[in-house]
Amino acid sequence: QVYLVESGGGLVQSGGSLRLSCAASVRTFSIGWFRQAPGQAREFVAAITWTGGRTEYGDSVEGRFTISRDNANNTVYLEMNSLKPEDTAIYYCAARLAGWGLKYDYWGQGTQVTVSS
Numbered sequence: 001q002v003y004l005v006e007s008g009g010g011l012v013q014s015g016g017s018l019r020l021s022c023a024a025s026v027r028t029f030s031i032g033w034f035r036q037a038p039g040q041a042r043e044f045v046a047a048i049t050w051t052g053g054r055t056e057y058g059d060s061v062e063g064r065f066t067i068s069r070d071n072a073n074n075t076v077y078l079e080m081n082s083l084k085p086e087d088t089a090i091y092y093c094a095a096r097l098a099g100w101g102l103k104y105d106y107w108g109q110g111t112q113v114t115v116s117s
Helices: none
Strands: 004-007 010-013 019-026 030-036 043-049 055-057 065-070 075-081 090-098 112-116
Touching: 004 090, 019 030, 019 090, 019 112, 030 075, 043 065, 043 075, 043 090, 055 065, 075 090
Parallel strands: 010 112
Antiparallel strands: 004 019, 019 075, 030 043, 030 090, 043 055, 065 075, 090 112
């Protein structure tokens, strides 16, 4: 069992920044961030491997968001800059046990991000 706890969400004005954190109980292969806005499908945001720090980003956030990890504290961060109202969503982190892909095995409870115009 892998436990994930997100934090750092909140209300920010358009153009502002937020940093989300995902604290994991153990390190697996990778951690991904996803988001889901009301009435919309879940969207891949970014992912990072614990070993090597390989990263991948969704098209809508590339260049604005940065994912990083702190192996000593089993924590992954999502630095979000130049936020737009369309970034408003619940953000979830998820753990993938092995291999690179979009199917994740464990999920956190989510943290709300609201960007006002």
